[in-house]
Amino acid sequence: MIEISMLTRRLAFSATLAALCLGGCAGVPQPAPAATARVWMTSGDRSRLLSEQPALVFRAAAGADGPVIAVDPAVQYQTMVGFGAAVTDASAWLIQTKMTPSARDALIRDLFGREDGGLGFSFTRVTIGASDFSLDHYSLADTPDPDLAGFSTARMEQYVFPTVRQALAVNPDLKVMASPWSAPGWMKTTGSMIQGQLKPEYYGTYADYLARYVRSAADHGVPTDYLSIQNEPDFEPDSYPGMRWGPEGRAEFIGRNLGPRFRAAGIGTRILDWDHNWDHPEQPLGVLADPVANAHVAGVAWHCYAGDVAAQSQVRDVHPDKDVFFTECSGGNWAADFSDSFSWTMKALIIGSTDHWARGVLMWNLALDENHGPHAGGCGDCRGVVTIDSRTGAVERNQEYYAFGHASRFVRPGARRVSSLEPEGLQGVAFVNPDGERVLIVLNEAVTPVSFSIREAGRQASAILPARTAATYVWRGP
Incomplete structure (x- = not known):
């Protein structure tokens, strides 16, 4: 009877201990939690x-x-850099001038932070000088001078650099890409930032211009991790800055001017070619076929406005050592239906672009106002990732916000597809x-x-x- 009583007590003690150790106790086996x-x-x-x-x-x-x-x-x-949108002049101006400090901080945390359900954007793009989404047209050296004595990033220091610095403070993993829309007009065949081509005699000067930008941005707390030498080089817009630049000229500039200039100055910024649509893969292939330029090109950047996303793989299959980035697409009133444009963005950009090797994926404007601006020429019905009401500072989150959030909030920098x-x-x-x-x-x-x-x-x-x-x-x- 004594032995049975002791056994009963031991069993009862073990059952009680197991019940108390649901959170895990040493020496007491627990069932593995369901994944x-x-x-x-x-x-x-x-x-x-x-x-x-x-x-x-x-x-x-x-x-x-x-x-x-x-x-x-x-x-x-591929290893991922991240997802995000461009801090254009328009986006930065709205964020810095049309929002209260507390609302501005909340929006930056929402877009670039990860706490409290933030999107965690870790990739962004800025324009070197004006684009169509600027208050006016300007370069960083408007006064003709081969020595660039008047070079200044003062315009970018007003709104763009402070916005990027705030984003970096929230997300130190943020990587920054920079793209010019045009060389200063005096370097071009038109004498204007609108249309034309860069004169070959100014290749060296323009390489210095871009190197000075990288150094000045860094001095103001904005790194330049990636740089494309020209936004959309196969297009000459007639109402905002732009510049046509064929593959032979780009190869000459990268291989014999900018690349050596960066290397001599110890600039680690990685150079991207193309920065244009999926419909002309022969253009970046032409640049990469030049062995001198090839040595200085880190990768190829793509836009969404023509062609098919599979072009990204077409080029990478020939040059598997080069990175792939998707760097611009805009929503707009031409795709106003939430369901249709949300599905397209998910299919073509979040899924399609990364499935075709993109390490980073960017929308165009981070923010625009209720009138699709401000802008100086160009697109009159584009949509930002968010819309900021210029009268009240209220923020509307658009379909691109939710599409990109499905990736940026969860896929961390350094993730592998x-x-x-x-x-x-x-x-x-x-x-x-x-x-x-x-x-x-x-x-x-x-x-x-x-x-x-x-x-x-x-x-x-x-x-x-x-x-x-x-x-x-x-x-x-x-």
Whole structure:
């Protein structure tokens, strides 16, 4: 009787200890917690806007039962720099002059921070001098002088540099790209910042101009991690700064002027070619075919306004040592429907561009006002990632905000794109963050829901993606 009583007490004590140790006690075996994936969705009808949904539970894979998205972190591709939008003159002016300090700080934290649901933008672009989204047309050296005695970044120091510095303070991982829309007019065949070409006799002067910009920006707390030598070099706009520059001239300038100038000055800024649409891959291929220029080109930048995103892979297949960046696309009134433009942005930019090797993905204006400006020529119906009411400072978050948020909030700098195989009817892309966290972004363009499973390493989770909806799934590895 004594032995039975002692055994009963021991069993009762063990049961009590196990109950008290649900959080984990040394020496007491606990069942492994079920692995889960957190889920965020945005729907075309706006019923969900980057809103968190019930988590999915991973279970042992039980064979194929319906469509499957297979994620394989062992098959890795490019390392990500990040996602974001351009701090144009217009965007910076609105943020700095049309918002109260507290509202400005809140917007910068929302766009560039990660706390409290911020988007975590880690890539941005600035214009060297004026673009169409400036208050007026200017260069950094408007007075003709081959020695650039009048060179100054004072205009950029007013609004652009302070905005970028605030973003860097919120997100020190932020990488900055810079692009000129035109050389100073006196260096060009038209004598104007509008239309024309850079005269070859000014190649050396213009290389010095860009080197001075990089140094001055750094002196004002704005690094230049990447630089393209010309925005859209196959286009001469008739109402705002621009400059046509063929591949032979760009190769000559990069290989025999700018590249050596940067190297001699110890400037580590990486040079990108093209910075234009998907429809002319032969243009960057022409530059990269020049062995002297090739040695100084770090990668190729692309825009969305013509052609197909597959051009990014077409060039990279020939030059796998060169980086790929997607650096401009704008929403606008030509694509006013939230559902359609949200789905297109997800498909072409967030999924398509990264699936075709982009390390960084950028929208055009970070912010515009209720009148699609301010702008000096050019696009009269473009849309920013956010709209700032110039009368009240109120902020409206547009479809591009939510599309980019599905990636930028979750895919960290240094993440690797990894293999993901999507069934017919779904489009997606997957990443592994530096800490091992998995991120899967999926789009359902159909008008009916789709049921599927996410599978990785012998386990799977069942999911339902509503019609016209994108989702981001985040989970830990096995």
